[in-house]
Amino acid sequence: MRKAFVIVSALSLAAFALQFIFAAVGAFTKPAGDDAYALHSVNGMVVIPVLTLVTILFAVLAKAPGRTVGLAALPLGLVVVQALIAGLANGSTDAAGASTPFGLTIAGLHALNGIIVVHVVVSVHQAARRLANLPATDVAPVAVREGEPA
Template identity: 75%
Template sequence: MRRALVVISALLLGAFVLQFVFAAVGGFTKPAGDGAYTLHSVNGMVVIPLLTLLTALVAALAKAPGRLIGLAILPIGLVVLQALIAMLADGFTDASGVSTPLSLTIGGLHALNGIIVVHVVVGVHRAARRLAGPVPADDGVAAREVEPA
């Protein structure tokens, strides 16, 4: 189950990498219509929350320390915060829907929070790898430390 935690946390990290790619796709789509950020939205509101819940569940089943289980569930809260930041930024556009300095500043917090959540997921993955222990050698022989000559 601990090896499964490593795999699922790697998948979660991969989903976050894709999230940044999908944000760039939306940002560079010309003309930018309502669907420019569809991949970003679906990944952020469906795939990432499901993988986060699965990661936390697998961490609990793997009898991971409580701190790791808590860290594994934290991205759900940060994803909710992402949605709130995006809605708040949209709420501060002007009457014609044009960005204002305030809406752009709030939108910048969306990107900053994205960086923070990726940092959390990297921490989950690293902790999962430590918890799983060393990976056995391919030939079935335990890996040995080489003593310096």
């Protein structure tokens, strides 16, 4: 299960890297229609959440420490924040439908949150690799107080 955890965390990291590429595709598509960000949207709203859930599952099955399982779950919450930020940025337009300074600032937070979530996913992948390199008996050690049975 540890190797599977490493593999799925690497796939998740790849999906997040592709997310930046898909955002650039949307930004540089001319003319920019409603479907310019289709790849970005599908990857961010379907592929990434599914891979994150699978990563959480494999972290649990690999008997990763609770902190690592929690770290594996964090991208799911950050993806929800991404969707909220994007919705707020897209909704922050003037009467003519043009971007406002407030909307553009919020859009910048969307990019910043994307960078943060990539750092989290990198940390998850590093934790998975460390776990995979431990001997099977070293998984999720439990602290035992002196005098208590192990």
